[in-house]
Amino acid sequence: MVKINEFAVESWMDAYENHCKYNIAETCCASISVDQLRDLSDNKTREVIDASKVLTYGAIRGSDELRNNLARLYSAKTATPLSPDNILTTPGAIQANYLTTYALVGQGDHVICHYPTYQSLYEVPKQMGADVDLWQASPENAWVPIIDDLKTLIKPNTKLIILNNPNNPTGAVLNKSFLQQVVDIASEKNIIxxxxxxxxxxxxxISPLDKDFPPSLLSMGYNNVIVTGSMSKAYSLAGIRIGWIASRNPELIETIAAARHYTTISVSGLDEQVAAFALHSSTVHSLLARNIQLAKTNVALLEKFVLKNDDECEWVKPVAGTTAFIKFHREGKPVDSVDFCKKLHEKTGVLFTPGNCFGEEWKGYVRVGFVNHTEIIEPGLAEATKFVRKNLDDVELAG
Structure with a gap:
């Protein structure tokens, strides 16, 4: 039997996210309805779903419309367009990452994973029998790992290097020049x-005009790259459960597609229609503009929260994504993050995520998801400030 460790962050969310007043643990940009999605489109008369379409298995590898829209997004500002044939759809990015590892990694392989990060990115390779090393980042280096550390982790049997960019839980980014160094190291030994x-x-x-602005790794010119994405986080549509796998290497796509037959067959045709509508050129720019502005508004509120409570907490301000990693302490000693989050929830209804969901070494840390509706974030942070000022002394310290 495969040894499966508890998926700590998902267990926490399962226990609490539907029983809180202020969900500031949510990692999706504030979710929208189908009606709201239509309102964001330039074409208000276009139907999101074709109700007359027969509900067969549909296109096995993903609908043409959805894959064409994804290919267009990945082909922007690149000299070589990405073919839709180089994209596979999946039920969410969690399945995209699982399927990639399932298809490519096994006994005798070595995997290096950017850390801290979403637990499944390093746990699933372990389940497949691989030896996994964590390429650890630190707040002292703005949550960017050290390139020389990566070089020392490479082994003769290293099969896969896993990145999470932008990063969950820290909100850090690996910039263009950094990514180029990773590509150079991987290409020397043909590592995926x-x-x-x-x-x-x-x-x-961070501005797209910044010369070191991080592109998708798919546009860095290295063939042995796989990227995964989903409609959940940046596109506010977690409920449709659509993710994808993309690569410029047809052999990798075919290998994953062969494994995919055992796990997926096809993805919900209704979900794919919604995703295709959202990623259509008439909709996607308004949707992303809405979410980026929401992130800018709310990260400013979170920065004010940290400044108000700077005697009790510290952070590296996130650059991208929807999450921040904040460390709480009392008289210089880190708090027990589970006890902190439980008591915060009990006293105020505010939900944060304990940092130990990302590793026991992150003592005192909590993950904050700040791109929910501002009407939730602003009063929730106000309640959290009251808790820090009145109740922090009641929180246990980390062991």
Whole structure:
């Protein structure tokens, strides 16, 4: 039997996210309805779903319309367009990442994973029998790992390097020059890179005009790259459960497609219609503009919260995505983040996520999801400030 460790962050969300007043643990840009999606489109008369369409399995690898729209987005500002044939749809990015690992990694392989990050990115390779090393970042280096550390982690059997960019939980980005160094290292030994890019393109604190602005890894010119994404985070449509896998290497896509037959058959045709509508050129720009502005508004509120409570907390301000990693302490000693989050929830109805969901070493840290509706974030942070000032002394310290 495969040894499966508890998926800590998902267990926490399962227990609390539907029982809170202020969900500031949510990692999706504030979700929208189908009606709201239509309102964001330039074409208000176009139906989101074709109700007359017969509900067969549909296109096995993903609908043409959806894959064409994704290919167009990945082909922007690149010399070589991406073919829709190089994209597979999946039930969410969590399945995209699982399927990629399932297809490519096994006993005797070595995997290096950017860390801290979403637990499944390093746990699933372990379940497949691989040896996994964590390429650890630190707040002292703005949550960007050290390139020389990556070089020392490479082994003769290294099969896969896994990145998460923008990063969950820190909101850090790996910039263009950094990514080029990773590509150079991987290409020397023909190592595959998997880049989880579910938080692209929510860049709220870095400009696309910045010369080191991080592109999708798919546009860096290295053939052995796989990127994954989804409609959940940047596109506010977690409920339709649509993700994808894309690569410029047809052999990798065919290998994953062969494995996909055992797990997926096809993705919901209704969900794919909604996703295709959202990613159509008449809709996607308004949708992303709405979410990037929401992120900018709310990260400013979160920055004010940190400044108000700077005797009790510290952070590296996130650059992109929807999450921040904030450390709480009392008289210089980190709090027990689980006890902090439980008591915060009990006293105020505010939900944060304990940092130990991302590793026991992150003592005192909590993950904050700040791109929910501003009407939730602003009063929720006000309640959290009251808690810090009145109740922090009641919170246990980390062991």
């Amino acid at each position: 890179i998997l880049s989880d890019e579910v938080y692209r393109p929510i860049f709220h604190s």
